[in-house]
Amino acid sequence: MEVKSLPADAAAETTAAAPASATADQARGAWRPTAERLGQRYGTIVILALLFVYFAVKTDNGVFTTRDNLSSILQSSAVLGIVAAGLTLVLVIGAFDLSIAGNLVLATLLAAKIAVDSGSTDLGMLIAVGVAGAVGLANGLIVTVLRVPPFIGTLAMGLFILVGFQQKIAPDGTVSLGLPENFGDLGQGEVFGVRYTVLIAALVLLVAHFLLKHTVLGRHMYAVGGGADAARLAGIRVDVVRVIAFTLCGLACGLGGFLTASTFGLGSAQAGGSILLDAFTACFIGASTLTIGRFHMIGTTLGVLTLGMLTNGLTLTGWTSDDVPIAKGVILIVAVAAAGLLRRRQ
Incomplete structure (x- = not known):
C-alpha cells in the first residue's frame, strides 16, 4: 500500500503552527500566576487606594480629602503606628504580646502621675517609657526563662498585673489635675502644619524598618521566627533575640502611652481603647503585602493607614461608633486568614 506524504508546504505550516499554539498556551498559563502574584503583593495598596476613592466620593463636599481631615487621619494613627511597630518585632520572632494595651495605659497614667508629683514633664516621660520597657523585658524573661507560652504570659501581664498597677496609680482612673504647662507640647505641637506625634511615629517606623532589613539583629529576628531550633544550630542566641524583641515592644508602648497622655492632656485608664485589636489588625494586613506572609514595617505602615482611613471614612459616612x-x-479575621493562606501557598 502506497503511503502518500504531505506536501512540503503543508508540513512546514503544521510544524510552525504547533510551536505557536504551545507558545500561546504557555503565555496564557504564565500570565495567570503573574497576575496572582501581583494581586497578592500589592493587594493592600490597591485596597488602600480604592478606600480613598470611595470615601472621597461618598463624603459630603469632599470633606474626606481636605487637608485638615487627612492630617486628622495621620494624627489619630500616630500612636497606633508606634505600638504596631513594636508589636511587629514580636510577631517577626514568632511570638505574641497581648499586654500592649495594658502597657500603654500604664505608661499614660505613670507619665501624668510623675509629671504632677515632680513638676517635670521630661521626668514623667522618661520614667513612663522606662517602666514600659521593663514590662517588655519582664515579658521576654517570662517567655524565655520560665518557658511560659507568650499567649498566656503576656495575657496575664496585660489583663491582671498591669491592671492592678494602673488602679494603684490612679484609683479613679484619671490623672489630670496639676499637670505642668508644657505637658501637652509634644502631643499637641506641630511644625509646618504636621503634628510632632506624626513625625515621631514616622521616625519610629523608619528606624524599626532599618533594624529589620539592614542589621544583624533584624536578620536574627527573622531567623528565630522562621525556626528557633534551626536558628540555634546556626549559632543565634535565640532567647536573647526574643528578650530584645519584647523589650523594644515595651519601649514602643511606653512612648505611645506618653504621647497619648500629652495629646489629651491627662492620663486615663481608658487610653488603651481598641489599640490591641488595631495593632494586630494592622500587622496582619501588612503581612499579606509585598513580602507575602511575612511581617515587615512597610506592610505594618500600610495596615495602620488602612485602619486610620477606614475609621475616619466610616465615621464621616454615617457609621456609628x-x-x-x-x-x-x-478585617482582622480576613487579614489573618489571608496571611496564613499565602504563607501556606508559598
Missing part, C-alpha cells in the same frame, strides 16, 4: 469595631473585627 458601635459599627466601626465590627468592621475592624471582620
Whole structure:
C-alpha cells in the first residue's frame, strides 16, 4: 500500500503552527500566576487606594480629602503606628504580646502621675517609657526563662498585673489635675502644619524598618521566627533575640502611652481603647503585602493607614461608633486568614 506524504508546504505550516499554539498556551498559563502574584503583593495598596476613592466620593463636599481631615487621619494613627511597630518585632520572632494595651495605659497614667508629683514633664516621660520597657523585658524573661507560652504570659501581664498597677496609680482612673504647662507640647505641637506625634511615629517606623532589613539583629529576628531550633544550630542566641524583641515592644508602648497622655492632656485608664485589636489588625494586613506572609514595617505602615482611613471614612459616612469595631473585627479575621493562606501557598 502506497503511503502518500504531505506536501512540503503543508508540513512546514503544521510544524510552525504547533510551536505557536504551545507558545500561546504557555503565555496564557504564565500570565495567570503573574497576575496572582501581583494581586497578592500589592493587594493592600490597591485596597488602600480604592478606600480613598470611595470615601472621597461618598463624603459630603469632599470633606474626606481636605487637608485638615487627612492630617486628622495621620494624627489619630500616630500612636497606633508606634505600638504596631513594636508589636511587629514580636510577631517577626514568632511570638505574641497581648499586654500592649495594658502597657500603654500604664505608661499614660505613670507619665501624668510623675509629671504632677515632680513638676517635670521630661521626668514623667522618661520614667513612663522606662517602666514600659521593663514590662517588655519582664515579658521576654517570662517567655524565655520560665518557658511560659507568650499567649498566656503576656495575657496575664496585660489583663491582671498591669491592671492592678494602673488602679494603684490612679484609683479613679484619671490623672489630670496639676499637670505642668508644657505637658501637652509634644502631643499637641506641630511644625509646618504636621503634628510632632506624626513625625515621631514616622521616625519610629523608619528606624524599626532599618533594624529589620539592614542589621544583624533584624536578620536574627527573622531567623528565630522562621525556626528557633534551626536558628540555634546556626549559632543565634535565640532567647536573647526574643528578650530584645519584647523589650523594644515595651519601649514602643511606653512612648505611645506618653504621647497619648500629652495629646489629651491627662492620663486615663481608658487610653488603651481598641489599640490591641488595631495593632494586630494592622500587622496582619501588612503581612499579606509585598513580602507575602511575612511581617515587615512597610506592610505594618500600610495596615495602620488602612485602619486610620477606614475609621475616619466610616465615621464621616454615617457609621456609628458601635459599627466601626465590627468592621475592624471582620478585617482582622480576613487579614489573618489571608496571611496564613499565602504563607501556606508559598
